[in-house]
Amino acid sequence: MNKVKIPLDESDIPRQWYNLAADLPTPMLPPLGPDGKPIGPEMLAPVFPMNLIEQEVSTERWIDIPEEILNILYRWRPAPLRRAVYLEKYLDTPARIYFKDESTSPPGSHKPNTAVAQAWYNKQFGIKKITTETGAGQWGSALAFACQLLDLECKVYMVRISFDQKPFRKIMMQVWGANCVASPSPETNAGRKILAELPDTPGSLGMAISEAIEEAVTDTTGKTRYALGSVLNHVMLHQTIMGLEAKKQLKSANEKSPDIVIGCAGGGSNFAGLSFPFVADKINGADIKIIPVEPTACPTMTRAPFAYDFGDTACTTPLLAMHTLGHSFVPPPIHAGGLRYHGMAPLVCQAIVEGLMEPRAYNQIDSYGAALLWARTEGFIPAPETSQALAAVVDEAKKAKEEGKEKVILFSYSGHGLMDLAGYDAFMSGRLTDYELPEEDLKKYIEDIKNYPKAEIRKSGKW
Numbered sequence: 001m002n003k004v005k006i007p008l009d010e011s012d013i014p015r016q017w018y019n020l021a022a023d024l025p026t027p028m029l030p031p032l033g034p035d036g037k038p039i040g041p042e043m044l045a046p047v048f049p050m051n052l053i054e055q056e057v058s059t060e061r062w063i064d065i066p067e068e069i070l071n072i073l074y075r076w077r078p079a080p081l082r083r084a085v086y087l088e089k090y091l092d093t094p095a096r097i098y099f100k101d102e103s104t105s106p107p108g109s110h111k112p113n114t115a116v117a118q119a120w121y122n123k124q125f126g127i128k129k130i131t132t133e134t135g136a137g138q139w140g141s142a143l144a145f146a147c148q149l150l151d152l153e154c155k156v157y158m159v160r161i162s163f164d165q166k167p168f169r170k171i172m173m174q175v176w177g178a179n180c181v182a183s184p185s186p187e188t189n190a191g192r193k194i195l196a197e198l199p200d201t202p203g204s205l206g207m208a209i210s211e212a213i214e215e216a217v218t219d220t221t222g223k224t225r226y227a228l229g230s231v232l233n234h235v236m237l238h239q240t241i242m243g244l245e246a247k248k249q250l251k252s253a254n255e256k257s258p259d260i261v262i263g264c265a266g267g268g269s270n271f272a273g274l275s276f277p278f279v280a281d282k283i284n285g286a287d288i289k290i291i292p293v294e295p296t297a298c299p300t301m302t303r304a305p306f307a308y309d310f311g312d313t314a315c316t317t318p319l320l321a322m323h324t325l326g327h328s329f330v331p332p333p334i335h336a337g338g339l340r341y342h343g344m345a346p347l348v349c350q351a352i353v354e355g356l357m358e359p360r361a362y363n364q365i366d367s368y369g370a371a372l373l374w375a376r377t378e379g380f381i382p383a384p385e386t387s388q389a390l391a392a393v394v395d396e397a398k399k400a401k402e403e404g405k406e407k408v409i410l411f412s413y414s415g416h417g418l419m420d421l422a423g424y425d426a427f428m429s430g431r432l433t434d435y436e437l438p439e440e441d442l443k444k445y446i447e448d449i450k451n452y453p454k455a456e457i458r459k460s461g462k463w
């Protein structure tokens, strides 16, 4: 029998995060303010604590992980690397498939890797309360968990329709002591204004972000800040612990390097966390295929232009250079709720522009098909987001068989699906439909951003 579980001793946990900004062959485009000029760190100060802003703009290659953060992460880290030998056998593939199991964290996904770090830096800075938004509730539950352990207040604005229809994540937040309210809420100016105009609105992430930011910046004591679960550079940074651990684990399994690295991408942090340490190897000459996967319903990387756009529907964030479907993009209600964001992390996008990555899109029926195959061979039930990565893994494993090549495939098992079983029910009873964003809709959403500053395509031409 092949080795199935590849643990890493606690004493071997990475002690520094890796910052891809240090190694990108061409520098990233700066975030811009409403006047079209690059913003300074002080403009972000009412929203984020300065120690996280420093990480956001840092180009240091390695950043120390504070011991106190590691002491919290030890609850589940180092996370196991596992080999999917049962799926390999079923597919009769010569590929060796490894997965980094992020479903083992208490909230059940990779998100607490950054939630814990962000809560800790806020606390260091003297902050008492963190506000955020959440859609289906994965990020809200991760931040609630982190704030509970660090004795911080946590306020989560949860999109109304999920608040009503998906009570389990809301209950998890309450178990971890957070105050979770439905958005739009009567608690903020933004919320009251929306409720007056649209009393029956199902809410949206954009509305919830506006409320969470408003609460942070209007606290006159100055002790409240806002936290974002993906997209920003410091979030990518905190997630690299995944890839750094995986590198050590692959070595202990006697693998020199993966041939293929795969992760699903919503805002990009899960994919970035696993892949960036391997992107560094690729920049230094390694031959690795690196594949971020997204839904065909929200084709940010595969079909959207690289452009300056706002990070939120309410246009409150700086303009970021990224692949974007336009901030007014309304995603269809697919089950992979964590992959419905209109933009993508600027760090991931600059690497795509460089040609270091090969993005790919799958529809939800193929993804659920792969998820079911996984659950019926490996046993674990994946999150709907994770199932997108699985569709790519199965394709690459089949391709390795056709080519008769012993490829090493590494992917991120970003979360379990035990809170998302309704999607499986819809799939098994044939109620799930596929959705491909029509070209006219894409054009319509992009129209909104066509007068923004142009994002220059900077690339070295090496890949």
Ligand SMILES: *Cc1c(COP(=O)(O)O)cnc(C)c1O
Binding pocket: 109, 110, 111, 138, 139, 229, 230, 231, 264, 265, 266, 267, 268, 269, 270, 271, 338, 339, 383, 385, 386, 414, 415, 416
């Ligand atoms: C949120 C989420 C994702 C997407 O995360 P990003 O880091 O924003 O790309 C993927 N998988 C799971 C299980 C999630 O909860």
